[in-house]
Amino acid sequence: MTRSHWMVHLVGGLTLWCLWFVLLYGGLGIMCSVASPPLAAGQWTWINGVLLILTLAFTVLLVTLARWCWYRQETEPSELQVYVRLSSALYGMSAFAVLAVGLPVGVLPPCA
Amino acid sequence: MLKRLANSLVVASSLFLTACSGPMSTLDPAGPSARMVSGLWWGMFVVGTLVLVGVVWLWWHAMQRDGQSTADEQLQEKQNRWVIWGGIALPTAAITVLLAFGIPAGHRMLPWPAGNVMEVHVEARQWYWQVHYPEHDIELLNEIYIPVNTPIDFHLTSQDVIHSFWVPRLGGKLDMIPGRTNVLRLEADAPGTYQGQCAEFCGRAHAFMKFEVIALSAEDFAAWQQEHEEEPKDER
Amino acid sequence: MSADQLTARMHAIWANLPGWGQLAAVNHTSIGKRFMVTGAVFFVIGGVLAMLLRTQLALPMQTIIDADAYNQLFTMHGTVMMFLFAIPILEGLALYMIPKLIGARDLVFPRISSLGYYSYLFGGIILMSSLFLGVAPDSGWFMYTPLSSAEFSPGPGSDFWLLGITFVEISAMAAGVELTVSILKSRAPGMTLTKMPIFCWYILAMALMIVFGFPPLILASILLELERAVGMPFFAVAGGGDPILWQHLFWLFGHPEVYIIFLPAAAVISTVIPVFAGRPIIGYRWLVLAIILTAFISFGLWVHHMFTVGIPQLAQAFFSIASMMVAIPTAIQVFVWVATLWHGRVTYNLPMLWVFGFLMVFVCGGLTGVMLALVPFNWQVHDTHFVVAHLHYVLIGGMLYPLIAGIYYWLPHFSGRMPSLRMGLWGFWLTFIGMNATFLLMHLTGLLGMPRRIFTYSGDMGWSWLNLLSSVGGFVMAFGLGLVILDIILHFRFGEKAKPNPWQADTLEWATGTPPTPYNFASIPDIDTRHPLWEKPELMTSIPAGEHRLATIEHGRREILGTSAITGKLQAIYHLPTNSYLPLLAALSLAVVCIGLLIRVYPMALVGLLVAAFFLFRWSWENGSHPAMAPPTPDEDPSLPLHSRTTDGPGRWGMIVTLMADGALYLALIFGWLYLWTVSPEWQMPGESLLSVPVLLVSGVLVTVATLLFHRLTAALNQGQAHGLQMKLWLVTFVGFVHLALLITALVQAPLAITESAHDAVLFFVVIYLLFHSLLVTVVTALQALRVKYGYVSARYPYEPNVVRPLWSYTLGIYWCSVATFIFLPMVWGA
Incomplete structure (x- = not known):
């Protein structure tokens, strides 16, 4: 693997987090403007469902990447190990951030 | 001795209560929304103070002590312990608790459908408030009459710049934005006059853009309504 | 050469010009100090404003200051403290410190430092002048529309803010770009990223945050100024705009900005604590982690300034949790500091x-x-x-x-x-x-x-x-x-x-x-530790004695070492420009543009713009092997070449980072478009494209051809084939101009009602944005062709086309992306 490859991983997790955040917030806005379910429906609407699936998909992806990086530690030259470990931690934290920020999807109604 | 202590406690707590009361005090709630928020505040205040004191004490102690005896081999482990407990676990726990109280509170403040909800429309302009009761065709200026113990949905909009509708003793504020209508659910527990003020900077007379919410008992409100509906409109 | 001779000669090459010549200074130590002193002056002014505010509020119902004056005062207090004090003074500190911490003699773009300073100074003076003229902006430092728009703020106050601040922001962007490239590309040999002082990590994050965080505000300011001056209704409900768009764009900048201010300050804390605790910082890697987390997460918080706008509670909850989560990296830092004190x-x-x-x-x-x-x-x-x-x-x-x-x-x-x-x-x-x-x-x-x-x-x-x-x-x-x-x-x-x-x-x-x-290091040591002066105290004397690298100065160039971004491996010598009046002249012409727009004398602004363009192109001309920069010398070492003799160098990195900022602005524009489309209450989407689709497609094919040609000629040049280079460059220029002409045709023919419809206004703005890039890249290519003629670009000097290359790719990218997003998407989706 090249060195710049690890630079990509260093920012990869949080870039994915940002992307997910844009999809989450933008998607909510667009879905609410297209077909807004009534408030009485509470949090069990199709919009929450879509956002929940999106959140879980990103969490799984980020956890997978974190694990992948973690197991790459041994195979990389020693001067790069620090970036590998940092990348793994950052993927893990991004997964946590996705899950934590996405949590209210199961609690709050979407468009009010 | 005990009596003096009790006396001073009474004085102290009454001082405290006076300090927290006021015509626009969020700490002197008169409705369910404001009460929830004031409860949240006191909880956060206590926990926040504890955290502040704890961190400052740690820091102060760290500056006093001579820690250079720590062997380098132990440091890696120690540093991880500091960061994982103080840097990650502490804020995560605090945030979790906060959200466990905060999100349900916000949930309850939503304008949920209910039987006895009353609708009041408020339009802001530089620098006054036009109030309209759609069900009764009543128009008011800078004052809003509401019945107690009834959820009121305020439909808020603006005709010029952005304003913000705020009656601190009843609940949170909501912006009034040209081109859209926001709905704010408030409720008053007891009859009385509650001051409101524009909270979003709106130009020269922003400081004087005030209004009053007058909560009346059910009977008084019915009487007021009747009186106003009978009045011919063009007299006002 | 003895150490004394070396010192004297170094001084002669690196010192500022005497007397008025100080105005031509480009040295980072001088510029950094000027930033800090100017920032301190603005701090005092902002402080006086605050005291006036506190005097008025001391007692109820006072009439010392009336509402109009008070509104101007609090607007200016916030604006001055944020834009003219906090950001610039920290930029100044970073500009001053960074080369010294990484073992360089200057930043990689010294003339940009100087341009940044003058933009800051002139922008600040223009803004302050409004206060003394009694027409200061009075809609708050956040300038919410519609209060700040022409209808409710008819005076020039808002214009002073929008134009002055945009001018000042040139300095932030300049600092953002050059700090990023300097930290990545000019560290002492052997200093890997993880051997950098922690200060540099903080500043790297800050610089990149500026690169991505400031463009949304620059875009918003341009749009609002266009609304005020021309009447394009981006934020006016009646024309299909939305005032909340301003808030989004403002806080999209405004919240990262808080961390742009905090990160360098935390950098100071992380530098000072280990020194006075007498031990290395505990948890360097934790800090790096926290810095990266902060830099990203701070871009997902902006709506917490807008919780009362009436956004769905679910959306608010996302931002609420993200805002709280930023406490985690902050707490990590606090506990790293505590631990360092604890064990020191x-x-x-x-x-x-x-x-x-x-x-x-x-x-x-x-x-x-x-x-x-x-x-x-x-x-x-x-x-x-x-x-x-x-x-x-x-x-x-x-x-x-x-x-x-x-x-x-x-x-x-x-x-x-x-x-x-x-x-x-x-x-x-x-x-x-x-x-x-x-x-x-x-x-x-x-x-x-x-x-x-x-x-x-x-x-x-x-x-x-x-x-x-x-x-x-x-x-x-x-x-x-x-x-x-x-x-x-x-x-x-x-x-x-x-x-x-x-x-x-x-x-x-x-x-x-x-x-x-002025040259920091008479010789540049190899650094393989985070604590050079603790582990090798002899550096204090061996560096001035000229015992390390780059201790020759006979060639008369200002030189620093260029290293690889991650491992700090020695790659090239970067030759830097010497003192120059061009940044001052360019900034002065831009000030003329700014004043021309303010007093709405547009011919004056146009002249200023042309003069500024002249100075900037002249600046780009004095580069590479131009006699004023690094003409060929007989003693060049091919194993450690000057960067203008290679295919990579700071300019290429600078171009890429600048394009990242440009891309952030473009993304903000797309966000604005999608936002207005989905949210704005009165938005009107026409049934069919207002711009001629065939003309757009042909124009697009041409820009594609030009880009491909340019890429091929650079690839060949990098292989050492310069045959017919000048002709090829002229050909690309020609294709570029035809593309430009077609795009202008499409714009002129389109029936756009830019003052009545936000849709048309956005479309017009996008085309102008594309035109600007196409024009720029075409003119720059023409200049390259000329430089081939003069012999500044050739098989021996293949550097500059490699700098221009990413600009062509970017121009191509935004062209097709715009056609897809602004023309095809509405056609496919339906109005």
């Missing part, structure tokens, strides 16, 4: 006192910040004095205290003299007590319901005693800060002479001399 032995002195003050005040501000992130609580205290108290705790605690700690720490470096303890102590305690007296109880003022930005209040609200106390505290604090400033000024005369490396610090800046030489 602390020496007490003035910088540490300010560090301690920082901790108390900043932690308090951070805690109220977490509270404010809780949505229901925010609904109550938003736009009250609780928020005023919170933000002053965060900004004073998180920026001013560390800044003063840093200034005291580096005073011996600036002046060669030590700070005095006695006056400094008084300054600290008065500031600390005054600050808490002002703002601690202001939390309560807010909880008791006092809104922000009201110029007076009635006496029966229960706010009177709190306000009086805050005002008294404010004056105590002002007095304390006055003492600090006086102390610093007096120390230049009365301070005790400093010994070399007076605090026994570990980082390289102390090896540049106290005060530093």
Whole structure:
């Protein structure tokens, strides 16, 4: 693997987090403007469902990447190990951030 | 001795209560929304103070002590312990608790459908408030009459710049934005006059853009309504 | 050559010109100091404004200052403190420190430093002049529309803000780009990213945050100015715009901006603590992690400034949780600092006192910040004095205290003299007590319901005693800060002479001399440790003695070492430009543009623009092997070439980072488009494309052809084939011009009602944006062709086409992306 490859991983997790955040917030806005379910429906609407699936998909992806990086530690030259470990931690934290920020999807109604 | 202590406690707590009361005090709630928020505040205040004191004490102690005896081999482990407990676990726990109280509170403040909800429309302009009761065709200026113990949905909009509708003793504020209508659910527990003020900077007379919410008992409100509906409109 | 001769010759090459020639200075030490001094002057002005505000609020129903003046004062207080003090002074510190910390003699784009400074100075003066003319902006530092739009703010106040601030932002963008490239590409050999002083990680993050964070505000300012001046309704509901779009764009910048201010301040803390704890920082990697987390997550918080706008609660919850999560990296840093102190032995002195003050005040501000992130609580205290108290705790605690700690720490470096303890102590305690007296109880003022930005209040609200106390505290604090400033000024005369490396610090800046030489390092050592001066104290003498790299100066060039971004492997010698008046002249012409737009004398603005373009192109001309830069010399070492003899160099990196900023602006534009389309209440989407699709497609094919041709010719050039290079470049230029002509045709033919419809206005703006890039890249290509003719670009000097290459790719990318997003997407989706 090249060195710049690890630079990509260093920012990869949080870039994915940002992307997910844009999809989450933008998607909510667009879905609410297209077909807004009534408030009485509470949090069990199709919009929450879509956002929940999106959140879980990103969490799984980020956890997978974190694990992948973690197991790459041994195979990389020693001067790069620090970036590998940092990348793994950052993927893990991004997964946590996705899950934590996405949590209210199961609690709050979407468009009010 | 005990009596003096009790006396001073009474004085102290009454001082405290006076300090927290006021015509626009969020700490002197008169409705369910404001009460929830004031409860949240006191909880956060206590926990926040504890955290502040704890961190400052740690820091102060760290500056006093001579820690250079720590062997380098132990440091890696120690540093991880500091960061994982103080840097990650502490804020995560605090945030979790906060959200466990905060999100349900916000949930309850939503304008949920209910039987006895009353609708009041408020339009802001530089620098006054036009109030309209759609069900009764009543128009008011800078004052809003509401019945107690009834959820009121305020439909808020603006005709010029952005304003913000705020009656601190009843609940949170909501912006009034040209081109859209926001709905704010408030409720008053007891009859009385509650001051409101524009909270979003709106130009020269922003400081004087005030209004009053007058909560009346059910009977008084019915009487007021009747009186106003009978009045011919063009007299006002 | 003896060490003395070396020093003398180095001085001759690196020193600023004497007398008025100082105006041509490009040296980072000079520019950094100018930024900091100018920032301090603006701080005093902003402080005076604050004292006027506190005087008016001291008692209820006062009439010392009327509503109009008060609105101008608080708007200017916020604007000056944020844009003219906090950001520039920290940029100045970063510009001053970074090369010294990474073992370089200057930043990689010295003329850009100078342009940045003059943009800041002139923009600041233009903005301040509005205050003295009595027409200062008065819609708040956040400039919410429609209050700031032409209808409700008819005077020139808002224009002063929009144009002045945009001008000032050139300096931030300049600093963002050159700090990024300098940190990545000009470190001492062997200094890998993880061997950098932690300060550099913070500044790298700050610089990249500027690159991505400022463009949304620049875009918003341009759009609002267009709305005010031309009537394009981007934010007006009646024309299909939306005032909330302004808030989104403003806070999309505004929240990262808080961390742009905090990160360099935390950098100071992380630098000062290990030195006075007498041990390396504990948890360097944790800090790096925290820095990266902060830099990203701070871009996902902006809506917490907009919780009362009426956005769905679910969306608010996302931002609420993200806002709270930023407490995690902050807490990591706090505990890293505590751990370092815990396992060290602390020496007490003035910088540490300010560090301690920082901790108390900043932690308090951070805690109220977490509270404010809780949505229901925010609904109550938003736009009250609780928020005023919170933000002053965060900004004073998180920026001013560390800044003063840093200034005291580096005073011996600036002046060669030590700070005095006695006056400094008084300054600290008065500031600390005054600050808490002002703002601690202001939390309560807010909880008791006092809104922000009201110029007076009635006496029966229960706010009177709190306000009086805050005002008294404010004056105590002002007095304390006055003492600090006086102390610093007096120390230049009365301070005790400093010994070399007076605090026994570990980082390289102390090896540049106290005060530093203009070239920092007479020779550049290889660095393989985070603590060079602790582990190799002999560097203090061996560097000035010329025992390391690059100790030759006979060629008369300003040279630094170019290294690889991650591993710090030596790659090339970067030759830097010497003193130049071009940045000053360019900034002066831009000031003419700014004033022309302000007084709406558009021919004047146009002339200014053309003159500015002339100076900027002249600047780009004096590059590479041009006689004013690095003409060929006989003794060039092919194993360590000058960068203009290679295919990679700082300019290419600078181009890429600039395009990242440009891309951020473009993304903000797309966000605005999609936002208005989906959210704006009166938005009208026409049934079919207003721009001729066939013309757009042909024009697009041409820009594609031009880009491909350019890529092929650069690839060939990099292989050493320069046959017919000039002709090929002229061909690309020609294709570019035809593409441009077609695009202009499409625009002129389109029936756009730009003052009636937000849709048409956005479309018009997009086409202008594309035209600007196409024109720029075409003209630059023409200049390259000319440079081939003069022999500045050839098989031996293949560098510059490699710099231009990413610009072609970008132009191509935005063209097709725009056609897809602004033309095809609405056609496919349906109006």
